[in-house]
Amino acid sequence: xxxxxxxxxxKTDIGPLCANCEVHKTLSTHAxxxxxxxxxxxxxxxxxxxxxxxxxxxxxxxxxxxxxxCHEL
Amino acid sequence: MRTRDTDKEKLVIxxxxxxxxxxxxxxxxxxxxxxxxxxxxxxLYIYYQDKDDLIMKIGEEIGVDFxxxxxxxxxxxxxxxxxxxxxxxxxxxxxxxxxxxxxCFEVIKHSPYRDQIMQSGLLADFKVMxxxxxxxxxxxxxxxxxxxxxxxxxxxxxxxxxxxxxxxxKSMGGKTFTLTPDMMEEAFNATIxxxxx
Numbered sequence: 001x002x003x004x005x006x007x008x009x010x011k012t013d014i015g016p017l018c019a020n021c022e023v024h025k026t027l028s029t030h031a032x033x034x035x036x037x038x039x040x041x042x043x044x045x046x047x048x049x050x051x052x053x054x055x056x057x058x059x060x061x062x063x064x065x066x067x068x069x070c071h072e073l
Numbered sequence: 074m075r076t077r078d079t080d081k082e083k084l085v086i087x088x089x090x091x092x093x094x095x096x097x098x099x100x101x102x103x104x105x106x107x108x109x110x111x112x113x114x115x116x117l118y119i120y121y122q123d124k125d126d127l128i129m130k131i132g133e134e135i136g137v138d139f140x141x142x143x144x145x146x147x148x149x150x151x152x153x154x155x156x157x158x159x160x161x162x163x164x165x166x167x168x169x170x171x172x173x174x175x176x177c178f179e180v181i182k183h184s185p186y187r188d189q190i191m192q193s194g195l196l197a198d199f200k201v202m203x204x205x206x207x208x209x210x211x212x213x214x215x216x217x218x219x220x221x222x223x224x225x226x227x228x229x230x231x232x233x234x235x236x237x238x239x240x241x242x243k244s245m246g247g248k249t250f251t252l253t254p255d256m257m258e259e260a261f262n263a264t265i266x267x268x269x270x
Contacts, residue, residue, distance in 0.1 A: 009119065039103065042123065044104070
């Protein structure tokens with residue numbers, strides 16, 4: 001079955017990232033995440049995730065499990 | 074699914090340019106921009122990763138438009154006087170038609186975004202073309218040898234000073250000012266005298 005990569009946008013409380021922090025490691029190594037970025041300068045610390053298979057709910061659960069708030073925008 | 078909309082993208086760029094010119098980078102934010110465009114912040118993030126990404130893309134877009142406009146009907150092989158006059162005409166036409174873009178590019182040029190934007194492909198080609206034009210003029214003995222920065226300030230300084238007066242509508246001491254084609258030609262004639270052997 002063909003899949004299309006979709007872009008999901010979330011409001012979070014993730015602060016400035018370092019290469020070793022859990023959020024960075026988890027998102028960078030996740031097999032089902034093609035691309036991600038966080039705008040830590042923005043008041044909403046907006047997270048963008050591109051994935052062909054994950055749902056917004058599963059991404060929220062992933063971020064919540066890392067101890068951060070996450071709401072789809 | 075979230076999709077891109079090119080009309081919306083154009084509106085975003087136009088509003089971003091307006092806000093950067095008005096408030097500078099410090100007063101500029103993705104939230105403010107989204108509000109001005111009547112779109113959600115989420116939509117804005119479909120187009121751009123963050124504020125830096127947005128500023129870089131705007132800078133590149135203005136730079137590419139400026140480049141395309143500046144080289145219209147121009148060739149680095151042109152005789153020096155003819156080529157420089159074409160440059161003056163093209164640069165003036167762009168500044169007069171797109172004053173906000175020019176003002177925004179000025180803000181970007183005086184920021185840390187400058188180097189990255191200037192290195193992008195098309196702008197690098199532009200620099201090569203301008204360099205070639207000067208080298209040809211020097212080889213053909215149509216230009217007095219001088220350091221590059223001095224050349225640039227003599228060759229384009231008078232034009233940009235007049236364009237700035239025109240944009241502000243005022244010259245020295247607040248005197249009302251409008252740039253006319255005759256005045257541009259007068260300034261060009263004085264400039265070419267300083268540059269030709």
